[in-house]
Amino acid sequence: RSICYSFSTIFDKIIKRQIPAKIIYEDKHCLAFEDINPKAKIHVLVIPKEHLDRLSNATEQHINLLGNLMYAVNRVGRQLQLEGYRVVINDGQKGGQTVFHLHAHILSGENLPGFE
Ligand code: 5GP
Known part of the structure; x- marks a missing residue:
């Protein structure tokens, strides 16, 4: 199984700043x-500048990054x-992750449904 830490x-x-955001x-x-x-009125992505492809590939070395x-x-x-x-983090294809650079979604601006 290949673990891809440095995929751009x-x-x-x-x-x-090679593409606008x-x-x-x-x-x-x-x-x-x-x-x-955006999937909510406010939908912000927060990313580490250092590359880590997904949460499940984090090691002790990434504790500060997290x-x-x-x-x-x-x-x-x-x-x-x-x-x-x-705050949502999708991990892996089966977790709905499409961009393989770790990111936290912040969803806000309206009443979000619970998980009941
Ligand atoms: P994931 O499904 O991997 O957790 O979330 C990836 C998110 O990145 C999606 O919500 C998608 O809309 C967003 N996204 C994909 N490409 C771009 C882009 O080029 N610019 C911005 N601002 N968001 C993007």
């Missing part, structure tokens, strides 16, 4: 931009003054 994706191009937040480790095909990603979610929520939001 469309998100790498957004990081390098509505960037709303950036820090040393992460970048956040609007999803091109912490920085979650903290960037917090910063985006505050910057946009969100009253509440949902």
